[in-house]
Amino acid sequence: MNNTIAAIVLTKDEEKHIARCIESLKGICEEVFVIDCFSTDNTKVVAESLGAKVYQHPWKNYATQFNWGLYNCPITADWVWRIDADEFLDNGLGQSVRKAISKCDDDVNGIYVRKRIDFMGRPLKHGGWYPSYHLKVWRRGHGECENRWMDEHICIFDGRVITVEQGDQVDANLNDLTWWMNKHNGYATREMADMLMMEYGLDASSQEVMPKFFGTEEQRKRWLKVKYIKAPLFIRPFINFTIRYIFKAGFLDGKEGFVWHFLQGFSYRFLVDAKIFELKKRFGFDDNKIKAYLKKTYLS
Template sequence: MPKISAVIITYNEEKYIEQCINSLVDVADEIVVVDSLSTDRTVEICKRLGAKIIEQKFLGYKEQKNFAVQQAEYDYILSLDADEALSAELRKSILKAKNNWLFDGYRFNRLNNFCGQWMHHTSLYPERKLRLFDRRKGEWGGINPHDKFIMHLGATTGYLKGDLLHWAYDSIEEHIAKINHFSSISAKEYHQLGIKAGIGKTTFRPIWRFFHSFVIKTGFLDGYMGFIVSLNLAYLCFLKYAKLRRLILTEKNNKKNRLTDTRVKVALQEWDYAIAGQIMENNTKPTYQSPIQPENISIIISTYNQPEWLQKVLWGFKCQTLSGFEIVIADDGSDAETKAIINGFKENSKLNITHVWHEHQGFRKCQILNKAIIASRGDYLIFTDGDCIPQEDFIEIHAKRAKKGFFLSGGYFKLNLTVSNAITQQDILMGNPFSTRWLLKNGQPFTYKYLKLYRNSFLKWFMNTFTPTRATWNGHNSSGWKEDIVKVNGYNEDMQYGGLDRELGERLKNTGLKSKQIRYSAICVHLDHPRPYKTKDTLLRNIRIRREVKRTKLTWTEKGISNHIDIKLKNSSLNS
């Protein structure tokens, strides 16, 4: 049976610390309190209850918690805040897990008390927290003050019944004071990460935050307090982006050496354009303004040994409201079965398909995508995967929303394996994979994400406008101008599975491009399948690459499309 160290960080917590520690009796084998130099009776109470006290000036929320975890004697950690306590049911669940430890970490729900009322609805419930874990399997991360424990890739997590009780705020005034404090911390963290704060975020995201909490998460069932909590969450969102916007404007006004930086950027851009010109020479059409004609659109579909799924995806593209587009299949070394499926569509359908293939030598998705970009003939590229069935207006939405200076970020609805297997060609023709009634009937559990599938145009506009999700480049559903993608030299071939598409989007944004959210308009359904190529080492490497891209505002990758310029020239000569 493993021994558990309970770890608590404190600062002036005399009101709740005793009930927190008392709830740990018989659960924790050690209680460690890291105190940030409290001026009340917190330390006195902790000593009386037998806790180990360590004083440490506050380092930041995630930093303080990582420090606290390292002070524990045992590797198995139960991390609580001082105003939290274990419910009786959660105590039993933890003791059961302790006697039969099956996972690297455990999550459980947190139930918040607001002004004396337990909030069973709003965005505050269920807050599923990972607080019981093997410290060797992860670390505290996130964006302060919203820290979270992040497990290493490959680590397993389970779920425990019972609530972690949290006495959040005793008064509305206290909540508003915390909102002012936390919004300042968040704004500074966002600013350091290079996150932008336009008028849209400052105006619309708070509205969405309220709607999500009070309506979608049924906060109205908590009555008056549900309304107040939802309103305060919206206010926190507003202040965060308003303060971030002020920080950005202040930084711009204080920069005195912008002229030098601009000259450097211009020189780099000229160099980028020169390389891009070599890659694209003799193989591009004149740039067309929106709306884009279908013949100027290339759909790039990545695949590897998923012939049944690819067949369903191609059935989806046969049903599009637009026709005349090109499909380029980026094949990372699939066997003959995939080739047979593709040849069948070439022979028996009107789809214009180019099959770009290279020998399988491990996960080389970025390389085959770059080769597919080179082979494409369209001015506008829509990227998706060979396990994502497009809705009938998928291409039409991308074409209508395309705009110079932007790339588009579409959405997906993930299906379970049972439903994925059940889909037939007739189902796709009838639009059944996008029917909530059909999905529920065939075993797809209900979730609020069904909102993505509703066809109401106002709802789609509303959700696209107010969703708090950032519009990122996602390989399963994104689009942009070919010249913009070539300008940054395409995908970074050093990237493996996990964030390789986001890295491209981050470089596109570093050139000045903006992203537009269409995740509730341009939809695909994602078929389920295992991912054996997902490894901890590659994910960590990808994270390091992306951090460097953000830190240095990098636009160009050395290992991109330009690596295959000879292939491009050969194709040009063969086509001439």
């Protein structure tokens, strides 16, 4: 095996970010596949000019779009790297991963890397956001994206996983707060559906990350999400904000950190709860009607 790597990037009007993303992959990934949802800007042109292979496909949700690319693109590389268009590799992460896969045992099929979020130009180093480890690299044929509407992770079918400690995969979106709020309004709808399907047992549980506190980061996050769902509506956003901003020292990230924790840790979570309440009230809090709606809208 040559231990080559193919990156898969999903795009929709990502002209502002795509060059930075692809440039960070040079010398690391032998193949770059961009799965574009019919961008109206120059995303496709920029990506192709930098050597990426661009395929266009209609959007349903992140998981189906990613897995479509995984199984339909002519990938020949031994490993796959999941990276979003507004992310890039930093601090030697690419070289660290290449070194790790050149030395790992044959039963190692997944690699956790460290993720960092930059918000308003400031790295968020507190509030439980950093360091955060995500399974972003895996041996082709041994994993795929779990089928969820929100918070989807890569699931490894078999083998072991290792962690690379050096370097960061940086999430640094360059759009303004108006864009951010509009985006998170859409996220809130997806989160509402995801949480309700978990509450009513309608999610694809056989493909999920197993909730487990003393497990991988994804398993721990899923365990916490299950607990969060059981907490009282409208109370849990206050709890989330308090834990992250105060007890996990999010206040140390300055004004940018306050904006982030208030918007992402409280306002966004409150909006999700409001949408859950709105949907339940719409159907008179009738569980059977709510489940029928979820099945028709999100599972058909």
